[in-house]
Amino acid sequence: MKNTLSAILPLAFVAMFAGSSQTANATEKSYSLVLTKPGEPVSIDIEVYRGSITLVGYQGDTIEISAKTSNFIAKEKDLEKVKATKNPNNSKRSSEGLKSVKRQSMRLQIEEKNNKVEISSEVSNQHLDLVIKVPQRSSIDVELYKGGDIDIDGISGGLELEAYQGMIIAKNISGPIVAETARTDIVVSFTDFSKVSPSSLTSHKGNVDITLAKAIAANVNVQTYQGEVFSGLDKDFVVVDEIKKHKKGQKQKVVLGGIMQAKVNGGGQALSLISYSGNLYIRKGK
């Protein structure tokens, strides 16, 4: 059975700075989603064009969604893009004597089938703040194109996170996590570390900052081209040389100077931290 909800949320817009910006009064809507198979694995896929996403793990077995629009002040540049005439042959229409009717609804789509949940809002000119309580064991996939941050707390399932403008902040997680930002930071604190699959955090031009709980065993790999690496670990980072092994009689090749690695607590699953120009921070937690 497919459980689908399309929530049209009424909003009251008030034009504050006509021609250069606009704001919207905050409106909030909540929905409690009951899973088809309580107690079984849950995967949640979230795609939001503009806004912020906060996910909090809890002991329950429903998904509690709170959606709120917040003030969105568009830059003049953005408005110019919206106003631009697509077809230059179209003549400009007069709006004299007419009043502007602002958009008063926001579409949030939630689908669920056999514990696979999809939450999406692809409206480009509204800012949506989502706060979602999910079962701790949930596996999460989030893509956020514009606006604020992705904030995660207390989720033990796998995480796949992409934020194109905002930060990614994840705490009290165990991964595996694969996260990527363009220019903003990724901040992650691990209370445990998954042995199942590798984890990797990539920020093209932002910093990557992680905190590892004392007992975590992992192979921490670091790679930055123009940034620096700061470590609070007891274990030193060493360069892992690349050695190409070939069958008997053929040449071997050794390339000195590969990635740098620290085997924390004897080593374990791989955790890679990568940035082009950002710094990498590795902290030791409690």
Place this chain on the structure above:
Amino acid sequence: MNNQDIIDWKIASLANNNANELTKEMQTYLKGNSPLQAELHFIEQFWENDIKPEITPSDKLDVNFYQMLSRAQSAQYDSSAQISVHASASEEKQSLPLIETVKRWLMPTAIAQFATLSLVFALGFNLNQTSNNQQNSEQYSGLQKEISSLTTVLAMSMLEKDTASERLSGVAYSRQTDLSDPLLVKQLITLLARDKSTSVRLAIINSLGQLSSFDSSEQQILTLAIKEENLLVQMELCRLLLNYGSIDIKKSLTEQANLQFLKPEVREFIQTQLTVLYI
């Protein structure tokens, strides 16, 4: 309840990210069985790619492994019998080597993971023994080949997964093979060209450094490097070609850099790499 039940649970939990706790009955059984505890630890070490585990398992696990292979063969036999109505298909199947029959029987992935782990586990265990027996050595050599093939199958299967983390696992598995399977290399390069995760793409480039020969792939990798828009990926592709490519391909890459077809950061990176290579 026996040792195999607990081992099956352990392997399934590792292979499927299954967080199910041991039942009380299993916990009680395990508590008083230290050799089994050691076996589970050994399995976990193998799963985490530790090449030389500190602890070796009991002889019983070795026996279990051969029992598992035997079960796999009987299952294959039963399966072939059922298909025998399709004579031609059946004939084809009977002529398949063991590795193919096991591969076919072992689908889907979870079972392939189980089998691969068991095979790797058994091989590791046996290689840890100090036997000089020639016959055993040949058996192990054969077993090693089959493990390589199964690891390739497993890697290819993981590379098709939906989550980036699982695809990273697939890339990690591919590094455990010698990348001699052209289909695996082709799949890696295809994924390198289209995967949305930078982490996965960088991991693939790292793996491709293990290719024994670049001849068949380097032109394709050069094309990818030139067209690439992701700075990190473009740099690593260039590093790969500069470290492992032929003289001709290095020359082509340098020409591209000189013609300013590459991003300024990448051009600078290539210059630095070339300086290092010539020192």
